[in-house]
Amino acid sequence: MKIYADKLLTMTGGDISPGWVEIVGDKITSAGVGFPDGGNCMSLRGYILLPGLVNAHCHLDYTDCKGLLVPGRSFAEWIAQINALKRQRTSEEFLVSIRTGFDDLVRYGTTSVVNIESYPDLIASIDSPVRTWWAVESMDVKRAYEYPGLPELRAVSPHAPYTASPELYMESKRLAEETGALFTSHVAESVDEHDMFLHAQGSLYVLMKSLHRTPFQTGEATSLKLLLKGGYLPHGALLAHVNFFDDEDLALMHAQGHAVAHCPQTHAFFGRNIFPWQRMEEAGVPVILGTDSLASSQSLSLFDEMRAFRSSHPGVGAQRVLEMVTVDAARALGMWGRIGQITVGAEADLIAIPFPENGGRGACPFSAVLEHSGTVPFVMSRGRVLRAPQL
Numbered sequence: 001m002k003i004y005a006d007k008l009l010t011m012t013g014g015d016i017s018p019g020w021v022e023i024v025g026d027k028i029t030s031a032g033v034g035f036p037d038g039g040n041c042m043s044l045r046g047y048i049l050l051p052g053l054v055n056a057h058c059h060l061d062y063t064d065c066k067g068l069l070v071p072g073r074s075f076a077e078w079i080a081q082i083n084a085l086k087r088q089r090t091s092e093e094f095l096v097s098i099r100t101g102f103d104d105l106v107r108y109g110t111t112s113v114v115n116i117e118s119y120p121d122l123i124a125s126i127d128s129p130v131r132t133w134w135a136v137e138s139m140d141v142k143r144a145y146e147y148p149g150l151p152e153l154r155a156v157s158p159h160a161p162y163t164a165s166p167e168l169y170m171e172s173k174r175l176a177e178e179t180g181a182l183f184t185s186h187v188a189e190s191v192d193e194h195d196m197f198l199h200a201q202g203s204l205y206v207l208m209k210s211l212h213r214t215p216f217q218t219g220e221a222t223s224l225k226l227l228l229k230g231g232y233l234p235h236g237a238l239l240a241h242v243n244f245f246d247d248e249d250l251a252l253m254h255a256q257g258h259a260v261a262h263c264p265q266t267h268a269f270f271g272r273n274i275f276p277w278q279r280m281e282e283a284g285v286p287v288i289l290g291t292d293s294l295a296s297s298q299s300l301s302l303f304d305e306m307r308a309f310r311s312s313h314p315g316v317g318a319q320r321v322l323e324m325v326t327v328d329a330a331r332a333l334g335m336w337g338r339i340g341q342i343t344v345g346a347e348a349d350l351i352a353i354p355f356p357e358n359g360g361r362g363a364c365p366f367s368a369v370l371e372h373s374g375t376v377p378f379v380m381s382r383g384r385v386l387r388a389p390q391l
């Protein structure tokens, strides 16, 4: 099939106005300017066509937790709240939560997601509508952890340096290196984590002490520095949050090829200081965006995340922000040329939003994307139309 739109945002080679793409199977096989000749064509007049968005950090297990948790006085308090909720949930309820989350992702134009999964037994029961890195979450607070077989697309996720031991990090690294699995982990997220590792104090330190768990050394270095300098991360890891770092950490993250998943709405929920994006950008550490879960975020919409990022970083251009959820994310996930761009040979993961006539020919399409609110009328994942406007 062919799809025509008033504008194609390729994300790699400027825009094409108007233009079309041809889809065969799950790939984009050709593209051109103007209206295509002949063949089965879906006409998206008045729309911008762009690559489907990539969510770099998500926990669909907690989709049904929206509005149930408060930031609390400490991160340890928030962890206690979510652990209490988890204990009340049945497997069937988690399945419903995950499926509802996928529906939301599709509704808001996400076609690839890194989903941290605490209950890998459930994965076989889910028919994911979009490209999903099922990141099997591991921790060994109470007992030793053994990874199950990794599902497609493979990913491992030692939870965080306060819940996963050095041994578990090394085992996760070994698995990632042997299988090519994505390695992702929560690192340097909260003040509590910072205080625990650098100063051996604070609520998280007290909580983990009470569980007889301070797996990494405390009192000398931050968790990020311990991981970076101790060889616990494979090349090209995806580190979630990283709200605390210094110049040495930046240099090491760059040298080791790591990217950072930043979740703007969650960042705001916890009332954190403005994320120091500019320093990462200047150090060549890619920052890509995720929604985290509805236990700390308002929505699973990357449009909302882009707007939240822009509101705290008003000097960053709309195109640059859109790159974070398309081409930059593709590169960080080892999918350059396949997702996050409209090019011949790329996967047919596409979305379209209205490009209002009154925006005029001079209107910035990137700004139009960032300003788009509500659901996304056209969504194609791997060549399958999941949502289509009433034309």
Ligand SMILES: [Zn+2]
Pocket: 057, 058, 059, 116, 186, 240, 292, 293
């Ligand atoms: Zn997370």
